[in-house]
Amino acid sequence: xxxxxxxxxxxxxxxxxxxxxxxxxxxxxxxxxxxxxxxxxxxxxxxxxxxxxxxxxxxxxxxxxxxxxxxxxxxxxxxxxxxxxxxxxxxxxxxxxxxxxxxxxxxxxxxxxxxxxxxxxxxxxxxxxxxxxxxxxxxxxxxxxxxxxxxxxxxxxxxxxxxxxxxxxxxxxxxxxxxxxxxxxxxxxxxxxxxxxxxxxxxxxxxxxxxxxxxxxxxxxxxxxxxxxxxxxxxxxx
Amino acid sequence: xxxxxxxxxxxxxxxxxxxxxxxxxxxxxxxxxxxxxxxxxxxxxxxxxxxxxxxxxxxxxxxxxxxxxxxxxxxxxxxxxxxxxxxxxxxxxxxxxxxxxxxxxxxxxxxxxxxxxxxxxxxxxxxxxxxxxxxxxxxxxxxxxxxxxxxxxxxxxxxxxxxxxxxxxxxxxxxxxxxxxxxxxxxxxxxxxxxxxxxxxxxxxxxxxxxxxxxxxxxxxxxxxxxxxxxxxxxxxx
Numbered sequence: 001x002x003x004x005x006x007x008x009x010x011x012x013x014x015x016x017x018x019x020x021x022x023x024x025x026x027x028x029x030x031x032x033x034x035x036x037x038x039x040x041x042x043x044x045x046x047x048x049x050x051x052x053x054x055x056x057x058x059x060x061x062x063x064x065x066x067x068x069x070x071x072x073x074x075x076x077x078x079x080x081x082x083x084x085x086x087x088x089x090x091x092x093x094x095x096x097x098x099x100x101x102x103x104x105x106x107x108x109x110x111x112x113x114x115x116x117x118x119x120x121x122x123x124x125x126x127x128x129x130x131x132x133x134x135x136x137x138x139x140x141x142x143x144x145x146x147x148x149x150x151x152x153x154x155x156x157x158x159x160x161x162x163x164x165x166x167x168x169x170x171x172x173x174x175x176x177x178x179x180x181x182x183x184x185x186x187x188x189x190x191x192x193x194x195x196x197x198x199x200x201x202x203x204x205x206x207x208x209x210x211x212x213x214x215x216x217x218x219x220x221x222x223x224x225x226x227x228x229x230x231x232x233x234x235x236x237x238x
Numbered sequence: 239x240x241x242x243x244x245x246x247x248x249x250x251x252x253x254x255x256x257x258x259x260x261x262x263x264x265x266x267x268x269x270x271x272x273x274x275x276x277x278x279x280x281x282x283x284x285x286x287x288x289x290x291x292x293x294x295x296x297x298x299x300x301x302x303x304x305x306x307x308x309x310x311x312x313x314x315x316x317x318x319x320x321x322x323x324x325x326x327x328x329x330x331x332x333x334x335x336x337x338x339x340x341x342x343x344x345x346x347x348x349x350x351x352x353x354x355x356x357x358x359x360x361x362x363x364x365x366x367x368x369x370x371x372x373x374x375x376x377x378x379x380x381x382x383x384x385x386x387x388x389x390x391x392x393x394x395x396x397x398x399x400x401x402x403x404x405x406x407x408x409x410x411x412x413x414x415x416x417x418x419x420x421x422x423x424x425x426x427x428x429x430x431x432x433x434x435x436x437x438x439x440x441x442x443x444x445x446x447x448x449x450x451x452x453x454x455x456x457x458x459x460x461x462x463x464x465x466x467x468x469x470x471x472x473x474x475x476x
Binding site for chain 2: 106110113114115116117118119120140142143144147175177178210211212213214215216217219220222223224226227230231233234237
């Protein structure tokens, strides 16, 4: 592997470079196999150790030392692919998730995995939200990073265009278990510490709360997102 | 601060020492304040920077350099307390959570915070589960580490004594949204990668599944726990 190629893969650790090149890195045999099988049109280049993923002739073979040099993981896992960011087509039906500055990339990745599980149509992130194509978020999202449509927008502009009802999770909202929840809707999730920003509150048409039965002060952002998405989708079985 | 005291606090990073001494460390002004206000009987010693938590006369004042030396955080946060592990009293009514080897301390802490929110009576962990008194788990659990009764047991022995109905999350279980769920019950959560161990499956009286609406292969263990606990508690509002 040439020094330049190593430098090029490593340069994708930097958000600015990812944005400029429209590329990011996925790692591990399982997700690389998934890209090869289901999203081959996104592939720029795949690197793997000798003997791994042998059914794919287009793979560039590297040795363990080279993999270590380009990997973002403490324990590199057999294969690494450089892929193009998926393109998003606009959608106007279904459930949408707006992330008002999720800062922890692990939370962000977990939320994308949830969005994939619950068939959320698109995730709209504030500009200040962690980069979903960074290594930690990609790791937590697993294959979902390739399937969920993610866009970064100025949220005020986005809400000005939106015509769907908007649900926001707030401490003083209505009991989510008892509220009627629309199928075509937007759900805002606020920042881990600060909640939903003051200048977005006016766009909320329905405030929701997960009732507290014990004493914890709050729930982790990705856990709260999971519980609320589950409630939205459960209504299909009533 | 004496070298011996610094060594003593740092020795609590080690599970064996925590077990021997029955002590663990909580960090950050917020949780230390909570211990001082609500659980003073658990306190062994509290260290804080000059000018912090001034209303509590029993605090030992240290400087920033000393705090850095004893802290487990990248950015030490004003105060640190060494506290005794809370003692558990046996309970036989309500909802119980059994963790069949949760390995990631962040997941474990998040689950304890959830257990606190949803008023779970006790969390029973397999011996192989991460230590809930380790620094990462304590950080993720926040104040809940002091409020939730946690015990480590041989799970087979525990189930042999148990008389409550046992629910287990499995890929081929019944749709959780439609099942009737008992108020006094045990819920088993399996390992992040492997699920529930083969030798515990026989104790499950009801298998549950969170329906999948999209394509993600699985949900994060703490997120799945949140969704299932929410379903158990929601039934109170029907």
